[in-house]
Amino acid sequence: MSEVRTKAALAREAAATLNRLMTEQKNEALLAMADALLARQDEILAGNERDLARGRENGTSSSLLDRIKLTTARIEDIAQGVREIVELPDPVGVLLEAFDRPNGLRVEKISVPLGVVGMIYEARPNVTVDAASLCLKTGNAVVLRGGSAAIESNRTIVGILRDALATTAIPADALQMIEDPNRASVDEMLKLNGLLDVVIPRGGASLIRNVVENATVPVIETGAGICHTFLDASADPAMAEAISLNAKVQRPSVCNSMETLLVHESFAERHLAALAGRFRSANVELRGCARTRELVPWAKEATDEDYATEYNDYILNVKVVASLADALQHIRRFGTMHSECIVTESGENAQRFLQDVDAATVYHNASTRFTDGFEFGFGAEIGISTQKLHARGPMGLPALTSTKYVVTGSGQIRG
Amino acid sequence: MSEVRTKAALAREAAATLNRLMTEQKNEALLAMADALLARQDEILAGNERDLARGRENGTSSSLLDRIKLTTARIEDIAQGVREIVELPDPVGVLLEAFDRPNGLRVEKISVPLGVVGMIYEARPNVTVDAASLCLKTGNAVVLRGGSAAIESNRTIVGILRDALATTAIPADALQMIEDPNRASVDEMLKLNGLLDVVIPRGGASLIRNVVENATVPVIETGAGICHTFLDASADPAMAEAISLNAKVQRPSVCNSMETLLVHESFAERHLAALAGRFRSANVELRGCARTRELVPWAKEATDEDYATEYNDYILNVKVVASLADALQHIRRFGTMHSECIVTESGENAQRFLQDVDAATVYHNASTRFTDGFEFGFGAEIGISTQKLHARGPMGLPALTSTKYVVTGSGQIRG
Structure with missing residues (x-):
């Protein structure tokens, strides 16, 4: 034998x-x-x-x-x-x-x-x-x-x-x-x-x-995580910055870190340039959609292959979307059903996101980095089932x- | 497409x-x-x-x-x-x-x-x-x-x-x-x-x-069921007969019906010949181990292949075992982890059987035919997971x- x-x-x-x-x-x-x-x-x-x-x-x-x-x-x-x-x-x-x-x-x-x-x-x-x-x-x-x-x-x-x-x-x-x-x-x-x-x-x-x-x-x-954070039109700018930076750079090598930032058009117009600067200071390479690159000229171009990649690294895709529905559509196409987050002050939009996104863990106003057996208080973790x-x-x-x-x-x- | x-x-x-x-x-x-x-x-x-x-x-x-x-x-x-x-x-x-x-x-x-x-x-x-x-x-x-x-x-x-x-x-x-x-x-x-x-x-x-x-x-x-009933030394003879007949003939074509009857030596000596007659009257063909065929001369010979077969038919393997441990050993070898039953008046033996047998459903003094979503009161059944x-x-x-x-x-x- x-x-x-x-x-x-x-x-x-x-x-x-x-x-x-x-x-x-x-x-x-x-x-x-x-x-x-x-x-x-x-x-x-x-x-x-x-x-x-x-x-x-x-x-x-x-x-x-x-x-x-x-x-x-x-x-x-x-x-x-x-x-x-x-x-x-x-x-x-x-x-x-x-x-x-x-x-x-x-x-x-x-x-x-x-x-x-x-x-x-x-x-x-x-x-x-x-x-x-x-x-x-x-x-x-x-x-x-x-x-x-x-x-x-x-x-x-x-x-x-x-x-x-x-x-x-x-x-x-x-x-x-x-x-x-x-x-x-x-x-x-x-x-x-x-x-x-x-x-x-x-x-x-x-x-x-x-x-x-x-x-x-x-x-x-277990494990594969292409996680998104969606900054809604009504997102609190300081919270949006804190959560998205944490989701990307606190430990980029792990499955619950963020790979793509989705930004509502109206939030992007007001805050994306400044936010991009924060990512740059944290040594994060940005790859953006056309609209992102208008607002952040130094960002590289993001392809569908990029949206489908789990970098586990200091690289972030950024996509400007016209609506919550577009954000949901993007997550449905590229997500791996791991951890997805919405930052919003709108209870209605939060509710729709939490309900519609098909993922193991969905977040309203908190970093995706919390998807973890110890952070959930289980005292142990065998893995994260996707x-x-x-x-x-x-x-x-x-x-x-x-x-x-x-x-x-x-x-x-x-x- | x-x-x-x-x-x-x-x-x-x-x-x-x-x-x-x-x-x-x-x-x-x-x-x-x-x-x-x-x-x-x-x-x-x-x-x-x-x-x-x-x-x-x-x-x-x-x-x-x-x-x-x-x-x-x-x-x-x-x-x-x-x-x-x-x-x-x-x-x-x-x-x-x-x-x-x-x-x-x-x-x-x-x-x-x-x-x-x-x-x-x-x-x-x-x-x-x-x-x-x-x-x-x-x-x-x-x-x-x-x-x-x-x-x-x-x-x-x-x-x-x-x-x-x-x-x-x-x-x-x-x-x-x-x-x-x-x-x-x-x-x-x-x-x-x-x-x-x-x-x-x-x-x-x-x-x-x-x-x-x-x-x-x-x-x-779902589904595959090679289910056993073990008649222990202390089994009540009338109950043993009722349960084993029910498990075999009430509806032989389904997965929770019995395929092999395991009989403790001392119960077999006293009751197997009569019990076999009841199966014969119900048109069940018996295939037995050597000891079974001493007690029930008309039974055919059971092979390892028989023990590993889900008949879903009016055929039953019968094996005489020296002990509960031997019965457990047989079930571990040939069972499909579906439904297994012990008929015994010994609480200690029942406890050991219920604990040691690795199956979806284990029974003490009841027919394996109850493994069913409706019988369990679920009101529906998608299937029986094995x-x-x-x-x-x-x-x-x-x-x-x-x-x-x-x-x-x-x-x-x-x-």
Whole structure:
């Protein structure tokens, strides 16, 4: 049997045990994991250094190397993240609904683990610990397949975590890591119906597209975000500036940052030139429609391809629109159903925007950067779902659960 | 543009309107649909007769012809089904959660339509009306792709329903039917990401497998059921007989009927011979393990392939097991996570079974035949999900909804 199938089968076997554990047992195991990460951080740093050395040899970009790099402080943060997951309520075993039928049947709907979760992600080794902790806390076994650039870090971390689990109620086999760096191991995971219950991709657009296009296992799609902010005619100028700057530059590399600013014609006439200056001061390159370039002559020209691009960078499209309806039309065409914002003093327009825009999270007078499990107060984030099934928007621990109907009777049969 | 893409795009456009409708508007449209079906039943019967005539010519089986056949009484039942959906609460626009964040942001989680639902199903024309009503009631546009054996019936019905919608708040384009009878039209639907939000297959195992294996659009998997009943050592003999007979013969053709009876050794020694006689009287062919055939000499031999088969027929596998653990092991190997039952007087064993069996619905002392949206009191059933994401078990109207986070602020930005 292949590595992927062998490890997924071991995880499936372990999932049956996990399903029976009490919250305290799972929490003790997570604490053991956190302790082990701290106690054995020298090994982690050594493994990480092997990744970095190989990366430097291979000419890996400095930004990727920075994402891979671990330090004592980062390992402490990672261990602290595990402890914070311990503190969160256990979403498994919750009685969600209960009803008695006229024939005397008692029906209870109870939250249960998903079973075995496949995680496919890119470089950052902190995701390894994060995904393991979130899945185990929710009673799921997990099969991790991280990017090859961090393979030594991940192998070291998973070895340490499995050693820690061996002394706890969670079987070590509940945590599996695929070491085969070839793309074929990802493709094999995507077809493991019966062994994996769900695959969650975390990473860039091409990674996610590959998973969505090739998986036969159910997928929770995360991440791609072409987010818009619409400055309505009645927008408060100071608020419009604060929100749009924050949405673009507070952290441009993430999915909830803004890629296109839509501006109502009448607001644009009065305020766009000044606002553009603020973006310029923040080192943001502007690409605009024809009307934008009349008002902001130094802006480059925006194409449809630009409107369809998630830059994750200091680049912003600007489009002047004649009406709210035109803004809605643009969002419907180019949006990725992630996070969309209207800045307006008109309650009616806000209401229409919030109702009509089909996105995981819609905002009135607040930055799209708030689309985040921690900002929403979930205490954890598995990812941000941009699909409509199962979970949508920031996903906390309950997104890693399913349900089961438990029916108890006294001999009822169907007539 | 192809028929499939053209119609899906029209449905997508219509979905934006549907999303804004009030419950009363949707209900009025559904009532207009029901009225039109009754008023124009002669056309439906004529279309249906064309399907039947073609089927007879082509040598279609009488059981399939029976599933296609419509009568005045059946059309009245179908129209009545629509009226019953009108009576159900609207699951759209429900405030599911609301919380205020320390920074003053108000976050509301609201139920919304899925958007555009693709339905892929087989012969029965009643599914056409059922799927249309369920989707429109929940504010979804729908693209129907029924089996070619009923295409004249379906085309007539959809034409009548679209005519009826034209006089209501729901745009006729919210209801689309793919007429291309080639498999290629199904394959095209399965890849329509961006136009379809979900595909729901309803039909036999091969239809469902095709959808699961080839769809890139998210799928709600329904239907396949290899259901077990385990008669524990302490089972009440009369109850064991009533439940197991009901699970097999009350309606063998459906997914929640029993395919394999697991019998504890000590119960088998005392009662299996008599129980087998009851199955024989009900014309059920038994296929047994070696121990079963010692106790029931006339039973045929059961193979692993038999245990893995959904007969949907008057055939039953019987296996004697040494323990509850062996029964659980068998279910884990051969079950399809649909419906599983234990008959026992032992609370401890019941508890273990209900906890350990990984299935959408688990039963203690009741027939698996109750896994059904109407039996659960949902008043409707879109299907029975056998996957773990989004919905599991019998699906009522809420399974056709997603959620949206609506965040309102007063200029908040992220620090």
